[in-house]
Amino acid sequence: MDSIIVTGNGPLCGTIPIAGAKNACLTLMPATLLSEEPLTLTNAPRLSDIRTMTTLLQSLGAEVSALSDGLVLAMSSHDLNGDRADYDIVRKMRASILVLGPLLARLGHAVVSLPGGCAIGARPVDLHLRALEALGAELELRDGYVHATAPSGGLRGGIVEFPFVSVGATENALMAATLARGTTVLKNAAQEPEIVDLARCLSAMGAQIGGAGTATIEVQGVDRLHGATHRVVTDRIELGTYMLAPLIAGGEVTLQGGRRDLLEAFCAKIEEAGASVSESDEGLTVRRANGPIRAVDVETEPFPGFPTDLQAQMMALLCTAEGTSVLEEKIFENRFMHAPELIRMGAKVDVHGGHATVTGVERLKGAPVMATDLRASVSLILAGLAAEGETRVGRVYHLDRGYEHVVAKLRGVGADIERVKDDG
Ligand SMILES: CC(=O)N[C@H]1[C@@H](OP(=O)(O)OP(=O)(O)OC[C@H]2O[C@@H](n3ccc(=O)[nH]c3=O)[C@H](O)[C@@H]2O)O[C@H](CO)[C@@H](O)[C@@H]1O
Numbered sequence: 055m056d057s058i059i060v061t062g063n064g065p066l067c068g069t070i071p072i073a074g075a076k077n078a079c080l081t082l083m084p085a086t087l088l089s090e091e092p093l094t095l096t097n098a099p100r101l102s103d104i105r106t107m108t109t110l111l112q113s114l115g116a117e118v119s120a121l122s123d124g125l126v127l128a129m130s131s132h133d134l135n136g137d138r139a140d141y142d143i144v145r146k147m148r149a150s151i152l153v154l155g156p157l158l159a160r161l162g163h164a165v166v167s168l169p170g171g172c173a174i175g176a177r178p179v180d181l182h183l184r185a186l187e188a189l190g191a192e193l194e195l196r197d198g199y200v201h202a203t204a205p206s207g208g209l210r211g212g213i214v215e216f217p218f219v220s221v222g223a224t225e226n227a228l229m230a231a232t233l234a235r236g237t238t239v240l241k242n243a244a245q246e247p248e249i250v251d252l253a254r255c256l257s258a259m260g261a262q263i264g265g266a267g268t269a270t271i272e273v274q275g276v277d278r279l280h281g282a283t284h285r286v287v288t289d290r291i292e293l294g295t296y297m298l299a300p301l302i303a304g305g306e307v308t309l310q311g312g313r314r315d316l317l318e319a320f321c322a323k324i325e326e327a328g329a330s331v332s333e334s335d336e337g338l339t340v341r342r343a344n345g346p347i348r349a350v351d352v353e354t355e356p357f358p359g360f361p362t363d364l365q366a367q368m369m370a371l372l373c374t375a376e377g378t379s380v381l382e383e384k385i386f387e388n389r390f391m392h393a394p395e396l397i398r399m400g401a402k403v404d405v406h407g408g409h410a411t412v413t414g415v416e417r418l419k420g421a422p423v424m425a426t427d428l429r430a431s432v433s434l435i436l437a438g439l440a441a442e443g444e445t446r447v448g449r450v451y452h453l454d455r456g457y458e459h460v461v462a463k464l465r466g467v468g469a470d471i472e473r474v475k476d477d478g
């Protein structure tokens with residue numbers, strides 16, 4: 055197992071290229087199952103989650119080739135050889151559940167392992183299942199698997215009203231609806247940029263979709279989808295993560311490919327805290343506006359609100375802000391695992407239920423730390439950028455799920471960071 059060692063060494067300066075979005079790619083890849091013709095994705099991120107989804111699709115008989123150093127994923131689901139997503143793969147990555155809707159729509163049947171909870175919460179999939187039932191699917195839970203069957207003649211359009219917003223359930227329902235007979239309306243749908251990206255790709259494949267990016271999505275089912283080539287949208291979470299680096303360590307960094315509309319609520323919040331964010335054709339440039347970073351209160355919400363996937367990184371910033379901030383996590387019930395590790399670095403954080411109160415200290419101190427999920431891990435790296443001495447972040451495999459070339463990207467702007475093999 056590897057660790058990352060980061061040593062606070064002053065301001066950062068330069069540019070960081072932002073990759074294609076992990077969370078978009080993880081739903082665009084299963085979309086290949088909807089068509090017999092090839093789907094090619096460009097601007098794919100080079101991540102272990104993408105390799106896991108590749109393995110899952112291949113286990114179903116799809117061909118997936120990573121070209122151009124992994125930036126291009128050429129996929130074909132012409133000859134599927136199975137309808138079963140095994141526990142051994144699904145347990146590694148919750149996004150595996152996203153094969154359920156496409157398999158059911160294309161084959162009329164699917165058997166997909168239930169993913170189970172993970173470090174950040176219980177994360178049930180009841181909304182995914184209810185949405186597919188609204189399209190006529192019959193579902194049975196047996197041996198830890200969802201056994202799903204479409205009515206004879208295939209899924210039929212229906213009205214799906216989500217009781218609360220779910221990104222994954224919206225994606226599963228949207229993909230299934232493209233091949234359902236008649237019209238489907240998804241109400242209280244997720245509005246995340248990854249949903250818009252999925253809808254763009256499905257439309258390029260011939261799907262009839264209106265309203266993606268709003269709370270109501272309407273899909274007119276078609277008989278078949280054809281092949282397409284689609285460029286994966288910029289990763290707004292990687293973007294937001296690196297935007298915080300010059301605010302924590304000082305300096306000025308340009309995030310190539312960054313767009314403010316992907317992260318409006320986040321940009322407004324860091325500006326309130328004292329950041330300057332400017333947008334150009336190249337991307338977003340970030341620095342401290344004037345003087346120190348100030349405390350701000352943050353509530354995570356579905357898009358267009360402040361993303362839960364940036365809450366841990368924002369906490370790392372607020373650990374050294376002037377004053378006391380309150381962060382409220384409203385999406386996942388257990389997403390403050392970074393707090394005890396930041397406390398080990400000298401932060402003053404008090405977690406009480408879904409809230410964390412952070413009182414800024416002058417400087418954090420490096421320490422050996424480790425985190426149990428992806429965003430918590432990267433928050434510790436960010437904290438280490440300005441900490442006194444060495445921060446050693448263990449369990450780097452979490453980072454490999456969602457950040458490509460993290461060491462090279464931060465070194466490129468002057469950070470003192472390296473990846474090392476752990477002893478023993
Ligand atoms: C691969 C991917 O895109 N992951 C993202 C996706 O996860 P994911 O799609 O799993 O997140 P959801 O939007 O579905 O989850 C939102 C909330 O709804 C709950 N829920 C969800 C589905 C369901 O059937 N029942 C239910 O109770 C979840 O436990 C959670 O509390 O959106 C999250 C919220 O922006 C992000 O943090 C994840 O990074």
Ligand SMILES: C=C(OP(=O)(O)O)C(=O)O
Nearest residue numbers: 077148149363428429456
């Ligand atoms: C929670 C995340 O991913 P996943 O939904 O795949 O666990 C994330 O990207 O922060």
